[in-house]
Amino acid sequence: MALESIFSDQPDQLQYAIKEEGEHTSIDGSICVHLPKLDRTITVRATDCKGTKEVEVNYLPPLTLTFDLPYDYPSSSAPRFSIRAAWIGRTEREQLCTSLKNCWYDYPGMPILFTWIQTLQEEATKLLADKTKIDLDQIDQEEEACSSEKRMREMSDYEERAMQNDFEKGWYDCEVKRLECLREGCESGATQAQLKLALSEDEYERYDSLLLAGTLDLMSDIVICPRIACGAHVLLDAEQLSGTSLTPNLGRCPICHYTFCIICKKTYHGLEPCAIDAGMREELLTQYEKASEAEREEMIKRFGGRKRLEKQIEALKNDRWLESNSKPCPTCRIKIEKRDGCNKMHCAKCNGNFCWLCGRVLNKNAPYDHFNVPGSSNCFNRLFEGITDSDSDEGDDNNWIPFAVEEDNLDDIEFH
Numbered sequence: 001m002a003l004e005s006i007f008s009d010q011p012d013q014l015q016y017a018i019k020e021e022g023e024h025t026s027i028d029g030s031i032c033v034h035l036p037k038l039d040r041t042i043t044v045r046a047t048d049c050k051g052t053k054e055v056e057v058n059y060l061p062p063l064t065l066t067f068d069l070p071y072d073y074p075s076s077s078a079p080r081f082s083i084r085a086a087w088i089g090r091t092e093r094e095q096l097c098t099s100l101k102n103c104w105y106d107y108p109g110m111p112i113l114f115t116w117i118q119t120l121q122e123e124a125t126k127l128l129a130d131k132t133k134i135d136l137d138q139i140d141q142e143e144e145a146c147s148s149e150k151r152m153r154e155m156s157d158y159e160e161r162a163m164q165n166d167f168e169k170g171w172y173d174c175e176v177k178r179l180e181c182l183r184e185g186c187e188s189g190a191t192q193a194q195l196k197l198a199l200s201e202d203e204y205e206r207y208d209s210l211l212l213a214g215t216l217d218l219m220s221d222i223v224i225c226p227r228i229a230c231g232a233h234v235l236l237d238a239e240q241l242s243g244t245s246l247t248p249n250l251g252r253c254p255i256c257h258y259t260f261c262i263i264c265k266k267t268y269h270g271l272e273p274c275a276i277d278a279g280m281r282e283e284l285l286t287q288y289e290k291a292s293e294a295e296r297e298e299m300i301k302r303f304g305g306r307k308r309l310e311k312q313i314e315a316l317k318n319d320r321w322l323e324s325n326s327k328p329c330p331t332c333r334i335k336i337e338k339r340d341g342c343n344k345m346h347c348a349k350c351n352g353n354f355c356w357l358c359g360r361v362l363n364k365n366a367p368y369d370h371f372n373v374p375g376s377s378n379c380f381n382r383l384f385e386g387i388t389d390s391d392s393d394e395g396d397d398n399n400w401i402p403f404a405v406e407e408d409n410l411d412d413i414e415f416h
Contacts, residue, residue: 013062024071031113032062033120037166038128044087046136046152053152059162060128061086061155063096063120067113074111078104083120086151089139092127099123176210225253226265236262263301273308285316330354330361342383344368355379 016029041056068080083096100116107115136148179190196204216222216233225232232255239245248271251262260267264274288299288309300306326335332350343356344367353362355370357379362370369376371383 021071026069026071026073028066028068030064030066031117033065033117033124034062035060035121035124035128037162040132042128042131043133044136044152044155045133046148048149048152055152055156055159057155057159059159061158063088063124065116065120074109076109079112081116086154087134087136087139088124088127095127096120096123176207176214178211223251223262225251225256225258226260227253227256227258230256230258232256234262282316282320285313285320288313327356327359330359340387342387343379343385344371344383357382357385 013032013034014029015031016027019026019028038058038060041058042060043054043056045052045054047053063083063085066082066084070077070080073079078101081097081100083093083100088096099119103115103119104112136151139148139151179195180186181188181190190198195207199207213233217224221236223234223236225234230253232253234251234253236251237245247268249262250268251260252258253260261269261274266275269275288296291299300309322335326337328334329336329345329347329350329352331352331354332347334347334349336345336347338345338356344362345354345356346352347354353364353367354360355362355377358377360370360377360379368383371377371379371381374380
């Protein structure tokens with residue numbers, strides 16, 4: 001079967017048997033149709049001899065699609081099938097069955113099982129879209145084959161297995177700390193002799209090295225060499241920590257002899273403030289806006305004093321404002337803000353015309369053809385689009401107010 005190749009890595013999800021009936025051959029079997037993890041928690045309720053129980057789940061057991069493929073499938077006959085799941089009742093099952101039948105009607109004479117699997121996943125997800133609770137007692141009244149208590153146990157067991165499976169597939173970065181007694185309130189630590197008895201030699205060496213590295217990372221006078229190939233621990237002297245050193249923020253690796261800035265971890269740059277990468281500018285502004293007073297003082301130290309940092313922050317805020325409120329001239333790239341007027345723009349720097357809506361350069365001799373000639377552009381008849389009642393002097397190209405932001409390496413801004 002073609003489905004064998006699809007489930008080759010999960011053979012337990014597909015079970016089937018070939019039946020010989022005289023000259024004819026048929027196939028019957030079952031497929032487990034798994035659903036993705038829910039994007040929210042669903043409460044499952046059931047009653048047993050001890051009372052009502054409720055559990056919260058994020059994983060639902062798979063739907064079981066049982067099928068029987070007659071000898072003339074798919075050329076003439078449709079498969080016979082049934083659907084079962086611990087969490088669906090008669091109404092939901094009938095809806096899913098109707099969806100599968102409609103699939104067969106849409107693709108008569110075609111192999112349909114794989115399409116059915118996809119359809120079940122999609123339709124079951126739709127059924128669960130608005131559900132916050134599943135009442136197994138209600139399902140139990142509709143179904144005779146399985147009690148609500150058994151369904152609850154099946155769903156709880158599946159939730160536990162699915163969570164364990166997801167955990168085992170993940171990667172986790174965990175700190176290695178001193179192994180302590182697991183009894184509540186007891187802080188007694190395992191001795192080195194006890195650890196050596198419980199671990200192999202390689203495991204103990206690995207544990208000991210990670211424990212040492214974790215301890216060193218917590219020490220304020222220890223930094224790690226930023227060279228990936230090295231990563232040695234570098235001890236800082238008292239003058240570096242107190243800020244009285246003639247070479248502030250200097251780290252020197254005793255292994256590879258690399259000298260670096262202990263703040264930005266780049267090559268040592270002396271008294272110059274740490275440089276800001278282009279990709280870090282927005283991150284720096286966000287960090288500064290959210291920082292506490294103590295964190296801002298640390299940033300002031302890092303970037304060479306309060307005035308230097310405030311100048312950097314002001315420039316970053318200007319960049320953010322320009323990005324949100326202006327557009328570049330397509331010819332000279334100067335930043336321009338449109339204060340009012342029509343959408344035909346004139347740049348006073350390069351003396352060019354362009355469309356504010358699409359950014360296209362306009363014919364200098366006939367700039368309004370872009371807006372007035374049908375079919376010439378997507379901006380036809382949109383010359384005054386976006387103008388409010390308070391706007392005035394539309395189309396007056398002389399209405400320019402020069403505005404400059406100096407000492408921040410920013411282009412001047414002109415208003416239309």
